[in-house]
Amino acid sequence: MRDIRVAVIGAGPAGIYAADILTREHPGASVDIIERLPAPYGLVRYGVAPDHPRIKEIVKALRRVLGREEIRFLGNVDYGTDLKLADLNRFYDAVIFATGAATDRPLEIPGIDLPGSHGAADFVSWYAGHPDVPRDWPLEAESVAVIGAGNVALDVARMLAKPADEQLGTEVADNVYQGLKANRAKDVHVFARRGPAQIKFTPMELRELSHSPNVDVLVHPEGFEIDEAGQQAINRTKSTRLVVDTLLKYLEAEPTGADHRIHIHLCQVPVRVLGTDRVEGLRTERTELQGDGTVRGTGEYVDTPVQAVYRAVGYLSTHLPDVPFDHAAGVVPHDAGRVLDLDGSQLTGSYVTGWIKRGPVGLIGHTKSDAAETVASLLADLDGLSAAELPDPDAIVAYLRDRDVDVVTWDGWERLDAHEVALGEAQGRERIKVVPREDMLVHASGRQLV
Known part of the structure; x- marks a missing residue:
């Protein structure tokens, strides 16, 4: 099987598990996880009460996946604003939507x-x-x-x-x-x-x-x-x-x-x-x-x-630009994770996983099996996928920066993460979240707040 470049839209558990399964089952795959927030983990970070310490164990597992060489985190990039589906199709062989329900x-x-x-x-x-x-x-x-x-x-x-x-x-x-x-x-x-x-x-x-x-x-x-x-x-x-x-x-x-x-x-x-x-x-x-x-x-x-x-x-999931959506069910129509157009035909190269695929039901374990089904469909379709026009990993980053998008990389997230941990240590706590987006971006860049 040939090398492929895949974009995953959404850095919650669904997207991270899809990236993990894909890169393990296809050694020639490299994945960019594109997230509209400056921080990863989706509803694990932003949908759970702070007094749930067991969630930290889930974060540890997700962190191990995001730290892998074949997987790259690109945060603070908003699909539909900073990137459209046509843009993604130039840089990647396939796209997996994992934007959840928020x-x-x-x-x-x-x-x-x-x-x-x-x-x-x-x-x-x-x-x-x-x-x-x-x-x-x-x-x-x-x-x-x-x-x-x-x-x-x-x-x-x-x-x-x-x-x-x-x-x-x-x-x-x-x-x-x-x-x-x-x-x-x-x-x-x-x-x-x-x-x-x-x-x-x-x-x-x-x-x-x-x-x-x-x-x-x-x-x-x-x-x-x-x-x-x-x-x-x-x-x-x-x-x-x-x-x-x-x-x-x-x-x-x-x-x-x-x-x-x-x-x-x-x-x-x-x-x-x-x-x-x-x-x-x-x-x-x-x-x-x-x-x-x-x-x-x-x-x-x-x-x-x-x-x-x-x-x-x-x-409830949100309708994504350029992606078909079933407003009654609140999901993207699909066949085993393959996105289906309004006429029921497959939208070639587009896939879906997680809550935007099946609705907001089930626990983390269901998310893994759901991602496995979608990845299996993508790999079965591999021979019919068009190769990316601009497969160089640097090309997408250059495109975003030309559009003045302040991209947060994995290194940037680790700087922000370390800053939150340091804030917590100063008060005898494990972490204190930074809330304002502008402050998150400053700490991710390594700059100091003025």
Whole structure:
């Protein structure tokens, strides 16, 4: 098989795993991972709460891949602005899109657009220190509703309920710590439309809710129902059994009188955000299980007074310029990772992997198998791929610099990384994130801030 040059768009786990698998299975492959942010790792860096230390192990594995000679990191390069697909086709034999899903899926209920109503993905980006979001976040609400039954909902609830000082052992950015310090939330209500055996929490995430001595976790008995499908799931799946067992422990535990409380409400579906000029409450309808894991409304409504609402009902991918997109499904249409045009024909040389390929579902393990499928398709197509017009690795860098793009290389990221670690060491912490993009670029270049 001939030597090939491949561009991977997106430096999250999906893109990094694709680069790793491709270069291992085809020794003649070299890969540029092109990332719009100055830092790699995608949602591992910018989509996870700072108090998740186990994520560091994932970062270590991704770092080893990015440090390999056949793989090059080109950060602060925005596909669609700095580069178009036609440009990439000149420099590479093939392109793999791995841009993930980072925006909030909409929730179409009355009042959802009132001030005080937020998307969970936006809040996550703020507390994870994303450079492209505002530095401040409104945290005046004493009672908050979180809509959703997945791990993101739990992360949001935990970050709102825990006192800010408990984050000081993490890599939390200074502006985020100061914002959380002013947080007034005392009661955080999490609403799930189905029962305890159907929610999508993972056992570890659910147990983490009670790790703070300043937070009581209260599972409300209304809606704590297990139907036939739920019992089958408990018998069949260890993780479901552990989730239900943990919920039962919370249900049966006596409150400690902690200053902060996370309330978990089961079998309640949101129907309206209440308020005139801003959020004043959330109206939910009680649901009942149907025996097959689905629910139906009962016509009984509950109004919960809250001053803020966070919707954590899923992530959504963004349409990429020059790439076909299924807006209903929120994915790029494909056949085993081969991008399909609007007429169903293959868009030669273009591939897709990760959440923008399959939707925002699954864990890291699914991302690896997903990348393996895409790489297998690319290698099977190799004889039909057009050779790059400008395959010299220096050509793409020169092109970007001619367009005044401040490219962050792997060496630049390592300088920024070392600076963040040094900031943390000065305060007895492992790292403190640099948030402003301009500061990130300065430290990546080795210059000093003026």
